[in-house]
Amino acid sequence: MPAPCLEVERVTVRRGTTVVVDAASLRLGEGAIVTIEGASGSGKSTLLRAIATLLPTASGTLSFRGLDVATLSLPDYRRQVAYVPQLPPMFDGTVAENVAAGPRFRGATLAADVVAKLLTRVSLDAGLATRAASSLSGGEKLRVALARALANEPVALLLDEPTSALDPASAHHIVDLVVELARAGTAVLAVTHSAEHAARLGGLHYRMTAGVLGVVAPP
Amino acid sequence: MTYLEIPAPRLALALGLIALAIGLSRLARLGLERDLGLGTVRAAVQLTAIGYGLRLLFAHPSPLAIFGLLALMTAVAAFTSTRRVPDGPGTRELFPYALVAILGGAAIAVLPMMLFVIRPKPWFDGRYVIPIGGMMLSSAMNVVAQVFERLFATARVERPVIEQALALGATPAQSVAPYMRAALRGALTPTINGLVTVGLVALPGMMTGQIVSGAAPEQAVRYQIVIMYQLVAVAAVSGYLAAAFARRLLFTSGARLRAEG
Numbered sequence A: 001m002p003a004p005c006l007e008v009e010r011v012t013v014r015r016g017t018t019v020v021v022d023a024a025s026l027r028l029g030e031g032a033i034v035t036i037e038g039a040s041g042s043g044k045s046t047l048l049r050a051i052a053t054l055l056p057t058a059s060g061t062l063s064f065r066g067l068d069v070a071t072l073s074l075p076d077y078r079r080q081v082a083y084v085p086q087l088p089p090m091f092d093g094t095v096a097e098n099v100a101a102g103p104r105f106r107g108a109t110l111a112a113d114v115v116a117k118l119l120t121r122v123s124l125d126a127g128l129a130t131r132a133a134s135s136l137s138g139g140e141k142l143r144v145a146l147a148r149a150l151a152n153e154p155v156a157l158l159l160d161e162p163t164s165a166l167d168p169a170s171a172h173h174i175v176d177l178v179v180e181l182a183r184a185g186t187a188v189l190a191v192t193h194s195a196e197h198a199a200r201l202g203g204l205h206y207r208m209t210a211g212v213l214g215v216v217a218p219p
Numbered sequence B: 001m002t003y004l005e006i007p008a009p010r011l012a013l014a015l016g017l018i019a020l021a022i023g024l025s026r027l028a029r030l031g032l033e034r035d036l037g038l039g040t041v042r043a044a045v046q047l048t049a050i051g052y053g054l055r056l057l058f059a060h061p062s063p064l065a066i067f068g069l070l071a072l073m074t075a076v077a078a079f080t081s082t083r084r085v086p087d088g089p090g091t092r093e094l095f096p097y098a099l100v101a102i103l104g105g106a107a108i109a110v111l112p113m114m115l116f117v118i119r120p121k122p123w124f125d126g127r128y129v130i131p132i133g134g135m136m137l138s139s140a141m142n143v144v145a146q147v148f149e150r151l152f153a154t155a156r157v158e159r160p161v162i163e164q165a166l167a168l169g170a171t172p173a174q175s176v177a178p179y180m181r182a183a184l185r186g187a188l189t190p191t192i193n194g195l196v197t198v199g200l201v202a203l204p205g206m207m208t209g210q211i212v213s214g215a216a217p218e219q220a221v222r223y224q225i226v227i228m229y230q231l232v233a234v235a236a237v238s239g240y241l242a243a244a245f246a247r248r249l250l251f252t253s254g255a256r257l258r259a260e261g
Helices: A044-051 A074-080 A095-099 A101-105 A112-121 A126-130 A138-150 A168-183 A195-201 B008-013 B015-027 B033-059 B063-081 B091-118 B126-157 B159-167 B172-197 B205-212 B217-250
Strands: A006-015 A018-028 A033-038 A059-064 A081-084 A156-160 A187-192 A204-209 A212-217
Touching: A006 A044, A018 A033, A018 A044, A018 A059, A018 A187, A033 A044, A033 A168, A033 A195, A044 A081, A044 A156, A044 A187, A074 A081, A074 B159, A081 A138, A081 B159, A095 A101, A095 A112, A095 A126, A095 A138, A101 A138, A112 A126, A112 A138, A138 A168, A156 A168, A168 A187, A168 A195, A187 A195, B008 B015, B015 B033, B033 B063, B033 B126, B063 B091, B063 B126, B091 B126, B091 B217, B126 B159, B126 B172, B126 B205, B126 B217, B159 B172, B172 B217, B205 B217
Parallel strands: A018 A212, A033 A187, A033 A204, A081 A156, A156 A187
Antiparallel strands: A006 A018, A006 A059, A204 A212
């Protein structure tokens, strides 16, 4: 059996002395979808941020393609395992500059036609490229954030409540888009409080309750 | 040419200016009377002490006393620069960094000027190195305080943006680069404003002091030019060091932003 894309083994995250995530374990296969459902404050977003290496873990191991993440270059790991927060902040500048941010951090430039393709892929009008990113609606910002993550050609996407700030129509659209990305080979680990969206996304479902992660439905 | 001495009773007349400010504070209900009173007393006590201290120092010049006083001034400046950084890691942790940033900027500004431009004998003559060093330390203190305050505050407010940059593969340095630039520009701007307006708006203290005490204005001006250029170096070097240290303190070894509070 090949090593999974991501493997979380008994990861504990503390805030001060409080245990927010208690020995959570999960596996995300290459190109698979895994969803974590849970109420606000259950620790699911904290777990996602820990997997994104934005928060330190108190114990447990995090492996990427069979390698302990602690031994990897974090910028390299973060490029390959792209984290998109619930309300993704935009950098100052245009939509195109936002989409090209990841490659720019490693000294590469993204051609205008690549930016246009990425925008089209997330169902945005390529003409938005020259707009100020700050002027976009919440749904548009989320799409730009997805395009920005995809510009790094990640093998996995970590999505924190990707539909929570959207109207139902946009939310369904994003869910479909995520399913499509997974079909195209990008593994997706999505956190959501909507059982309906979790079901639509498919894949393996986990539920987080007071920091404890459990499997709800087998694949 | 001699300069006019101020006898103590006439010095007390200057207190009328403070009384005026206190009166205005009371009238406008600013609540600053206590601060003004305390500041007035502190300024008088501290300046009188340094006046007699310098007199003693000039009468019995010793390298130990000169460098000891400079060290004390540096320590006070470093301590003060870390006092009002509400989003920072605290005075205890910031102090050594502030010390290096202030000392670095001041030393780079003062040493070459003493050795090659002003050239007193010895090069650390207290009459020169203490007033000039004091000006540089004071300026470095303000620059370091401003850079610390601004960078730590910005990092708190812009935390989601910085984390998003990290999540896209930015190094810690890349993730805060725009804020570093803004903080350094902010620190250098007053000094640059000083450069372009000196002589037009302000006749600075060193120069006016020399003129009052009888120095030829064209020589006093040369000193002032040196001072202005030194202040630029202080702002640049101390500001840069403070920003680099703040950046280091903002992140943990795992290229993560430090946890809040």
